[in-house]
Amino acid sequence: xxxxxxxxRSLALALLAAALAWAGPATAAAPASSGAxxxxxxxxxxxxxxxxxxxxRSTQPRQLDDEAALAAYAAQxxxxxxxxxxxxxxxxxxxxxxxxxxxxxxxxILTADKPRFNVQxxxxxxxxxxxxxxxxALDVGMGQGRNALYLARLGWKVTGFDPAERAVAxxxxxxTRLGVPLEAVVADDESFDWGTGRWDLIVMxxxxxxxxxxxxxxxxxxxxxxxxxxxxxxxxxxQSVGGAVVFDxxxxxxxxxxxxxxxxxxxxxxxxxxxxxxxxxxxxAEKP
Numbered sequence: 681x682x683x684x685x686x687x688x689r690s691l692a693l694a695l696l697a698a699a700l701a702w703a704g705p706a707t708a709a710a711p712a713s714s715g716a717x718x719x720x721x722x723x724x725x726x727x728x729x730x731x732x733x734x735x736x737r738s739t740q741p742r743q744l745d746d747e748a749a750l751a752a753y754a755a756q757x758x759x760x761x762x763x764x765x766x767x768x769x770x771x772x773x774x775x776x777x778x779x780x781x782x783x784x785x786x787x788x789i790l791t792a793d794k795p796r797f798n799v800q801x802x803x804x805x806x807x808x809x810x811x812x813x814x815x816x817a818l819d820v821g822m823g824q825g826r827n828a829l830y831l832a833r834l835g836w837k838v839t840g841f842d843p844a845e846r847a848v849a850x851x852x853x854x855x856t857r858l859g860v861p862l863e864a865v866v867a868d869d870e871s872f873d874w875g876t877g878r879w880d881l882i883v884m885x886x887x888x889x890x891x892x893x894x895x896x897x898x899x900x901x902x903x904x905x906x907x908x909x910x911x912x913x914x915x916x917x918x919q920s921v922g923g924a925v926v927f928d929x930x931x932x933x934x935x936x937x938x939x940x941x942x943x944x945x946x947x948x949x950x951x952x953x954x955x956x957x958x959x960x961x962x963x964x965a966e967k968p
Contacts, residue, residue, distance in 0.1 A: 726773055730781040733774055750774060783843050790823045790847035798952040801830035802885045808907045808943070808964045809834070815880030818899070821887035822864065825851025828883075832860040836881065841865040841872045874899040884908045886953050888924035893935050900967040906939065908932060912946060912959035919954075932963040939965035 720728055733753055740749060750771045757767040789796070805827055814835035819828040822840030824847045832838045832855065842848050845866045855862035865872060869888070874895045881904060882896055889908060896906050910925045910932075933944055943964040951958035 726777055727781060727784070729770055729773060730778065731785070733770075734782075746775075783845070786823075786844040787846040790844055791850050795824075796955065798950075799824070799826050801827050802883075802909055802952055803950070804909045804945075804962045804964075805883055805885065805907050806830070808905065809836075809881065812881075812905075815901075815904075816878065817881040817883065818874070818879045819883045819885075820869065820892070821884070822851060823847050825854055825862065825864065827885055828862055828864070829854055829858060829860065831881070831883075832862050833858065837861070839863040839865065841867040841869075843868045869895070877901050880904045882906045884910075886910055886925050889927075889932070890924070890935065897936070897938050897967065900939075902967055904967050905942070906936065906963070906965050906967075908961075908963045909952070910961055911951065911954075912961050914959035915954075927961050932961055936963065936965045938967075940968055941965050 720731060723731065736753060736756065737749055740752065744752065753774075754767040754771045757770060758764055762770070809831070814831075815837070817828075817831050817836040817838045819825075819831070819838060819840035822828045822842045823844070825840060828838045828840040828851060838861075840848075840851065840862065841864075842851075843866065848864045848866050851862065851864045855864070869892050876898050878899050878901065880901055882900060884892075884896075884906065886909065889910065900906065910927055911921055913926055913928050915921050916926060929946060933941060941963070943962070945960070945962040947960065948957050949960045949962075950956075951960060
């Protein structure tokens, strides 16, 4: 479904500050061809439409389902002066092409010549695996492989998946250059086979988590860890960030209540996808 693609994709980074440069300050009701943002105006019409919808969607209640969100957006377009026929056409495009456009945008972001995100391994992950015996690791929403490659170089047997095929190809190429084994799969969280009791470590760094909790618990081996870093809800006071990677106080603790918490943090820190310090939540939990 479209909304799930937008805010819980395996990359699931949603509207991070680096990505917001495309959406800019354009209003939700602005026609796709308005060109209010010069960077936005350089994109094809369907991408302009999608970026504006994506930005608007990040400001709406998370409980809205796909069709309710699309209907509300159509009403917003009409209220802004778009004809009902054009609004219906826009919504139809979003419904049909949303998944493709989401993958396309992250292919561009994750393979940019000048990345606007931290290309080094996540610092919390580095700390959590320090001194731990390598085993089988899964990197959910691996992107261009920054975390997967780090683990592989430490001797972990790493599998990563992501629907952004160009990012996955970049991870494969980097693994070849480094001479480390890496299984990199083009898939999303629903199509990937997580398995049962398969992993000693599951990494979820700035990705959607809520829909995958049961998959994670089932897929971990006894004694296996899940390591998560994402944004705290407080970030939404100053910028618009997609709901998949935003969590309320202690929400991760509740979601992973079946696991033994090894470490939990709710504090500001350097955010891999914000380019600055931001309110973060971090969880390292072990399957009993």
